[in-house]
Amino acid sequence: MTLPDRCFESEVIIAGAGPVGLTLAHELGSRDVDCVVVEPRRHADLASPRCKQINPKSMEAYRKLGVARAIRDNAGLPFGWSDAAVFCTSLTGHTIERFDGVFALSDVQRDDLAEPALWCAQNRLEETLRNTVTGRPTVSTWWGWSLVGVEQDETGVTAVVAGADGEQRRVRGAYLVGADGSHSQVRRAAGIRLAGRSHEVRNVQVIFTAPGLSEAHPQGRAVQYWVLNAEVNGLMGMLDTEGTWWAIIIDAPADLDERSARDAIRTMIGESHPIQLRSMDPWQARMLVADRYRHGRCFLAGDAAHQNPPWGGFGANTGIGDAVDLGWKIAAALHGWAGPGLLDSYEHERRPIALRAIAEAEHNMQVLTGELARPELADDGETGAGARLRSAEAIRETKTAELYTLGFVLGSGYPDSPLVGSANPAPLDPALLNPSTYRPSGAPGARLPHRWLNRQRSLYDVLGPGFTLLEIAAAPASEWAQAAAKRHIPFDRYRLNRPDWHSHFGGRYVLVRPDRHVAWRGDETPLDVGAVLDKACGAAP
Numbered sequence: 026m027t028l029p030d031r032c033f034e035s036e037v038i039i040a041g042a043g044p045v046g047l048t049l050a051h052e053l054g055s056r057d058v059d060c061v062v063v064e065p066r067r068h069a070d071l072a073s074p075r076c077k078q079i080n081p082k083s084m085e086a087y088r089k090l091g092v093a094r095a096i097r098d099n100a101g102l103p104f105g106w107s108d109a110a111v112f113c114t115s116l117t118g119h120t121i122e123r124f125d126g127v128f129a130l131s132d133v134q135r136d137d138l139a140e141p142a143l144w145c146a147q148n149r150l151e152e153t154l155r156n157t158v159t160g161r162p163t164v165s166t167w168w169g170w171s172l173v174g175v176e177q178d179e180t181g182v183t184a185v186v187a188g189a190d191g192e193q194r195r196v197r198g199a200y201l202v203g204a205d206g207s208h209s210q211v212r213r214a215a216g217i218r219l220a221g222r223s224h225e226v227r228n229v230q231v232i233f234t235a236p237g238l239s240e241a242h243p244q245g246r247a248v249q250y251w252v253l254n255a256e257v258n259g260l261m262g263m264l265d266t267e268g269t270w271w272a273i274i275i276d277a278p279a280d281l282d283e284r285s286a287r288d289a290i291r292t293m294i295g296e297s298h299p300i301q302l303r304s305m306d307p308w309q310a311r312m313l314v315a316d317r318y319r320h321g322r323c324f325l326a327g328d329a330a331h332q333n334p335p336w337g338g339f340g341a342n343t344g345i346g347d348a349v350d351l352g353w354k355i356a357a358a359l360h361g362w363a364g365p366g367l368l369d370s371y372e373h374e375r376r377p378i379a380l381r382a383i384a385e386a387e388h389n390m391q392v393l394t395g396e397l398a399r400p401e402l403a404d405d406g407e408t409g410a411g412a413r414l415r416s417a418e419a420i421r422e423t424k425t426a427e428l429y430t431l432g433f434v435l436g437s438g439y440p441d442s443p444l445v446g447s448a449n450p451a452p453l454d455p456a457l458l459n460p461s462t463y464r465p466s467g468a469p470g471a472r473l474p475h476r477w478l479n480r481q482r483s484l485y486d487v488l489g490p491g492f493t494l495l496e497i498a499a500a501p502a503s504e505w506a507q508a509a510a511k512r513h514i515p516f517d518r519y520r521l522n523r524p525d526w527h528s529h530f531g532g533r534y535v536l537v538r539p540d541r542h543v544a545w546r547g548d549e550t551p552l553d554v555g556a557v558l559d560k561a562c563g564a565a566p
């Protein structure tokens with residue numbers, strides 16, 4: 026590659042400002058790491074916002090980054106607008122089944138969550154993350170630039186980026202993260218392969234405006250309307266309160282044009298209603314994961330590293346989890362307190378989560394509207410009523426795991442990580458594998474169980490930016506702070522005078538990582554506190 030003369034410097038180069046690259050920029054910026062974000066799109070004006078469900082774990086990360094409220098305020102549908110999913114014969118037809126409290130979208134405060142989920146179109150999420158990241162002094166954003174080449178050596182990585190007018194620049198950094206989506210340039214440059222398969226069915230997401238439609242149907246508010254119709258197979262919902270809608274036509278004909286898309290939407294609505302198409306976005310479900318997440322100084326995150334079918338809403342959320350995990354580890358490496366194994370633990374911890382997301386989403390894909398639709402469901406007489414009752418039973422059996430996902434979202438942790446250990450390991454609990462039922466666990470590797478300290482203050486709010494030792498009605502353990510200072514590990518202690526919470530965490534001392542996962546727990550201070558910290562930072566032999 027012929028390199029342009031001019032060279033910019035930063036600690037980290039992030040290719041791609043989708044939800045994942047932007048979250049990583051926030052994570053690094055919050056830890057005073059210099060980074061430059063390179064993104065070809067000048068604005069977050071996606072023609073077709075794919076992601077809509079931001080799960081509680083992602084929202085908790087945004088709370089810690091101080092942007093959760095801004096994201097909520099910029100969502101097209103007001104916070105708490107609906108937490109329902111409806112199955113119907115058409116938007117104006119018969120209701121078959123209704124689920125409330127789906128995806129943990131309810132705005133009623135619950136003890137196990139610092140933040141509920143949010144229904145927010147991807148472009149609005151990106152818009153807020155863009156607007157707020159510019160307030161972080163160590164983050165530079167290069168809108169209108171694409172990464173076109175990468176070279177690395179022992180001391181750093183050089184990226185060549187190109188502007189829309191063909192101008193090229195060189196950027197030198199210690200690390201490069203490819204958050205540049207499914208066609209990742211970084212992945213190709215690093216020679217990393219995706220393994221897995223694609224689903225042959227072709228789907229199309231259509232964005233349209235339909236003023237007045239939300240008042241013209243009897244199904245009530247819902248974030249998803251699944252349409253069980255013998256002619257058209259799909260689901261739909263609102264993006265904002267101004268009449269913008271999305272619809273996914275599943276198994277769409279190869280020749281679907283604007284006219285047939287309009288007809289399909291009319292069938293899904295069940296009667297004529299004025300609509301205006303804004304975009305048509307074809308997509309196929311993919312079950313793919315990168316064989317490696319790291320090549321030297323280059324890392325992959327988000328869709329660049331893994332892709333899953335959208336059923337359950339795990340794609341962007343899994344990538345946001347990658348950014349949270351990788352962010353503190355890169356910061357530790359740059360600030361000099363990472364052990365030699367810390368950066369490698371990124372793949373070790375995150376790849377199994379991507380594999381599980383793929384498995385959950387593929388399972389959800391086995392039964393969609395096409396498998397549930399029957400012509401008699403639309404019948405107005407007794408035959409139809411009976412068919413709808415039987416269908417509701419089948420829907421409950423097959424779609425519950427997709428609509429109630431906290432068991433997977435909050436229950437997934439890193440029990441097999443080389444970074445975690447315990448004096449009180451967790452017994453293997455098969456219920457923890459249930460995708461719908463979340464059972465809080467303070468076991469090493471798990472997400473720290475959440476508690477409210479008062480109505481506004483979350484336990485997560487008192488955690489420091491580095492490691493935090495929770496002392497749960499136990500003697501102060503000052504030796505931790507000394508051992509951490511010796512290793513330059515950012516460290517805080519927080520005393521919880523709550524003996525009644527001991528069983529909740531499963532130890533009197535809980536060492537919490539910067540990403541709110543448990544590194545270690547025990548009832549006594551270990552003899553060698555330094556060894557526990559070394560392990561948590563990837564410095565154990």
Ligand SMILES: Cc1cc2nc3c(=O)[nH]c(=O)nc-3n(C[C@H](O)[C@H](O)[C@H](O)COP(=O)(O)OP(=O)(O)OC[C@H]3O[C@@H](n4cnc5c(N)ncnc54)[C@H](O)[C@@H]3O)c2cc1C
Pocket residue numbers: 040041042043044045046063064065066075076077078079147170171172173204205206207210230273308326327328329335337338339340341342343344
């Ligand atoms: C129909 C549908 C519905 C979905 N719903 C959900 C949902 O509800 N919840 C959920 O979590 N997920 C959902 N997903 C998945 C979600 O959209 C993706 O997982 C998510 O967009 C991945 O984010 P990302 O930042 O990794 O990649 P992307 O969003 O693809 O962003 C990559 C960025 O990199 C930029 N880029 C590309 N090439 C370069 C380059 N050479 N240099 C620099 N930058 C580059 C791109 O312009 C882009 O901005 C859905 C997907 C589909 C298809």
